[in-house]
Amino acid sequence: MLTALNLETVERLVLAKQHLPGALLPILHDIQEHFGYVPDDAVPLIAQQLNLSRAEVHGVVTFYHFFRQEPAGQQMVQICRAEACQSMGADKLWAHACSRLVNQGGTTADGASTLEPVYCLGLCSSSPAMVVNDKLHARVDADKFDRLVAAARSVA
Amino acid sequence: MSIKLFVPRDSAALALGADEVAAALLAQAKERGLDIDLVRNSSRGMFWLEPLVEVQTPAGRVAYGPVTPEDVAGLLHAQFQTGANHPLRQGLTDELAYLKNQERLTFARMGITDPLSLDDYEAHEGFAGLRRALSLSTTEVVQQVLDSGLRGRGGAAFPAGIKWKTVAAASAPQKYIVCNADEGDSGTYSDRMTMEGDPFMLIEGMAIAAIATGATQGYVYIRSEYPDAISTMREAIVKATVAGFLGADILKSGKTFYLEVRKAAGAYVCGEETAMLESIEGKRGVVRAKPPIPALKGLFDQPTVINNVITFASVPIILARGAAFYKNYGMGRSHGTLPFQLTGNVKHGGLIEKAFGITLRQLMFDLGGGSASGRPIKAVQVGGPLGAYVPERYWDVPMDYEAYAAVGITVGHGGIVVHDDTADMSKLARYAMEFCAIESCGKCTPCRIGSTRGVEVIDRLKRGDNPPQQEELLRDLCDTMLHGSLCALGGMTPNPVLSALNYYPQDFGLAMPATGVA
Numbered sequence: 001m002l003t004a005l006n007l008e009t010v011e012r013l014v015l016a017k018q019h020l021p022g023a024l025l026p027i028l029h030d031i032q033e034h035f036g037y038v039p040d041d042a043v044p045l046i047a048q049q050l051n052l053s054r055a056e057v058h059g060v061v062t063f064y065h066f067f068r069q070e071p072a073g074q075q076m077v078q079i080c081r082a083e084a085c086q087s088m089g090a091d092k093l094w095a096h097a098c099s100r101l102v103n104q105g106g107t108t109a110d111g112a113s114t115l116e117p118v119y120c121l122g123l124c125s126s127s128p129a130m131v132v133n134d135k136l137h138a139r140v141d142a143d144k145f146d147r148l149v150a151a152a153r154s155v156a
Numbered sequence: 157m158s159i160k161l162f163v164p165r166d167s168a169a170l171a172l173g174a175d176e177v178a179a180a181l182l183a184q185a186k187e188r189g190l191d192i193d194l195v196r197n198s199s200r201g202m203f204w205l206e207p208l209v210e211v212q213t214p215a216g217r218v219a220y221g222p223v224t225p226e227d228v229a230g231l232l233h234a235q236f237q238t239g240a241n242h243p244l245r246q247g248l249t250d251e252l253a254y255l256k257n258q259e260r261l262t263f264a265r266m267g268i269t270d271p272l273s274l275d276d277y278e279a280h281e282g283f284a285g286l287r288r289a290l291s292l293s294t295t296e297v298v299q300q301v302l303d304s305g306l307r308g309r310g311g312a313a314f315p316a317g318i319k320w321k322t323v324a325a326a327s328a329p330q331k332y333i334v335c336n337a338d339e340g341d342s343g344t345y346s347d348r349m350t351m352e353g354d355p356f357m358l359i360e361g362m363a364i365a366a367i368a369t370g371a372t373q374g375y376v377y378i379r380s381e382y383p384d385a386i387s388t389m390r391e392a393i394v395k396a397t398v399a400g401f402l403g404a405d406i407l408k409s410g411k412t413f414y415l416e417v418r419k420a421a422g423a424y425v426c427g428e429e430t431a432m433l434e435s436i437e438g439k440r441g442v443v444r445a446k447p448p449i450p451a452l453k454g455l456f457d458q459p460t461v462i463n464n465v466i467t468f469a470s471v472p473i474i475l476a477r478g479a480a481f482y483k484n485y486g487m488g489r490s491h492g493t494l495p496f497q498l499t500g501n502v503k504h505g506g507l508i509e510k511a512f513g514i515t516l517r518q519l520m521f522d523l524g525g526g527s528a529s530g531r532p533i534k535a536v537q538v539g540g541p542l543g544a545y546v547p548e549r550y551w552d553v554p555m556d557y558e559a560y561a562a563v564g565i566t567v568g569h570g571g572i573v574v575h576d577d578t579a580d581m582s583k584l585a586r587y588a589m590e591f592c593a594i595e596s597c598g599k600c601t602p603c604r605i606g607s608t609r610g611v612e613v614i615d616r617l618k619r620g621d622n623p624p625q626q627e628e629l630l631r632d633l634c635d636t637m638l639h640g641s642l643c644a645l646g647g648m649t650p651n652p653v654l655s656a657l658n659y660y661p662q663d664f665g666l667a668m669p670a671t672g673v674a
Binding site for chain 1: 167168170171172203204206339340341342343344345347348380381382383418419420421422423424435436437438439440441456497498499500501502505506528537541571573574575576579584587591594595
């Protein structure tokens with residue numbers, strides 16, 4: 001449940017961009033950047049301000065892989081699983097990451113980490129590639145993965 | 157007397173530690189009392205050497221790479237700032253064969269300039285195209301683009317001039333220029349490099365399009381997986397606007413063009429032009445039927461020029477040097493150059509801009525040095541995830557839109573993904589169907605349902621569940637997707653699947669056909 005303060009923030013973010021043609025995606029991006037996800041409670045507010053139905057807003061939130069409806073773990077790990085990274089062992093890296101963090105990906109029960117696939121970071125001549133908390137990493141193997149994840153954990 | 161050093165800010169260089177190298181250089185140079193002028197340039201695109209550090213010497217720029225933060229002490233000790241010898245010394249950058257053998261028309265400034273320096277851009281022919289465009293009539297500008305033979309570099313290869321002509325002729329209260337910067341294909345990053353490394357070039361190309369067609373508003377739709385490209389483009393737009401290259405009165409011409417970045421949200425299908433328009437309009441990225449074509453009824457139902465980043469980026473040089481200059485490169489009806497992206501399991505992966513006509517073998521071996529693993533190259537996917545796996549028999553076909561289409565393969569956006577002989581083509585075929593299922597917009601049945609069934613059929617085929625029946629079913633399914641899908645996502649997913657099946661049947665547990673596929 002969003003507090004009154006949170007709802008005020010949502011309203012402020014909506015008002016700031018609602019004048020833009022096709023405002024919904026820019027607004028959802030601002031909301032996710034602020035909260036780390038798009039809270040369910042934000043949907044009716046957005047719908048009302050933009051004169052859309054709640055179903056329409058819900059439909060947009062759920063269509064795009066980038067928008068999440070629940071907070072992610074403290075540490076976000078996204079491993080590229082697309083073809084160029086596959087050619088350099090991304091499948092093995094994914095399996096290794098699953099064994100270290102979360103089986104088959106997702107968020108750990110303690111909320112410490114989220115592991116997700118991503119499909120292409122544009123670092124295709126330096127595969128395998130991944131992102132850890134918004135920092136890009138390339139030429140990642142199992143050892144480098146372990147070092148990076150441990151390092152990111154200690155900073156968090 | 158300060159020493160000029162270059163450490164790239166391209167995100168591939170950052171992903172390999174360029175920021176840490178830059179920090180180490182500044183800190184350790186200071187300790188040694190050296191006066192360093194550090195430029196965060198774009199990347200030269202030789203990714204096996206990144207982070208590539210260059211030193212300005214009287215003889216030219218000398219390249220060192222790949223540099224790690226731990227290498228910095230040794231480099232300074234060896235006086236690398238004078239271009240001295242060191243195990244990481246590659247030589248004079250301009251003399252490196254990988255670069256010398258290229259024809260960088262669009263990527264002329266890549267690695268050379270500071271991406272966000274307007275002075276640097278203008279000193280290297282920047283905005284010469286825009287100035288020339290403003291001196292011509294709108295018809296003349298469109299004619300230059302037509303005469304150049306420039307075709308869409310996103311992959312569809314439709315003549316850009318015809319799109320521009322259509323929009324120029326349309327009358328509407330508002331027209332738009334939209335840049336498709338969703339570059340979702342694995343094995344591609346030329347758009348990313350352009351936005352991060354030479355953003356003013358993209359801005360200039362879009363401004364020329366606006367002037368030629370009467371559009372006053374533009375959008376660059378950038379994939380959310382490219383945060384550095386998004387922030388660099390936003391900063392470049394602000395700078396260009398302040399300097400008068402964008403905004404209400406471009407270079408005092410009276411022409412107006414406002415440009416805005418729109419961040420995408422992780423949907424591969426939004427690389428399809430009409431799904432992209434839906435997304436900019438704030439909706440689910442669902443594909444539209446065509447007609448009407450976006451040139452007539454596009455963004456918010458208005459006439460819209462939609463082009464790929466590289467297409468727009470190729471326009472300034474066409475206006476600056478004339479259409480004939482650009483048209484003279486290439487072969488057949490594939491005029492100009494393409495910035496190829498050599499990726500995957502290859503030793504020297506990177507950005508290779510060449511005139512159309514070069515072959516895959518030349519790219520992979522003469523320039524690429526063969527596989528990174530040292531194992532034989534088994535299959536190469538050209539044209540992105542919707543492109544076919546190209547077997548060795550086609551590695552000498554010139555990379556030309558028509559020559560490739562004639563043998564059932566696609567040049568696309570110029571992305572090349574190399575796989576060695578450890579690749580299981582049945583796994584890659586399954587992935588093609590799985591990816592289609594994940595990314596399908598859901599509107600048309602052949603794509604939405606076909607991709608899911610495709611995964612199941614391939615699994616049954618691999619399990620040995622009546623293989624001849626599964627193979628027939630898979631081919632039939634691909635036929636339906638190919639001919640019945642609303643867009644290229646469902647329509648071209650059969651390309652990698654059928655090419656894997658046809659050229660590597662052994663990976664599916666099937667025998668090579670007696671009368672082989674020629």
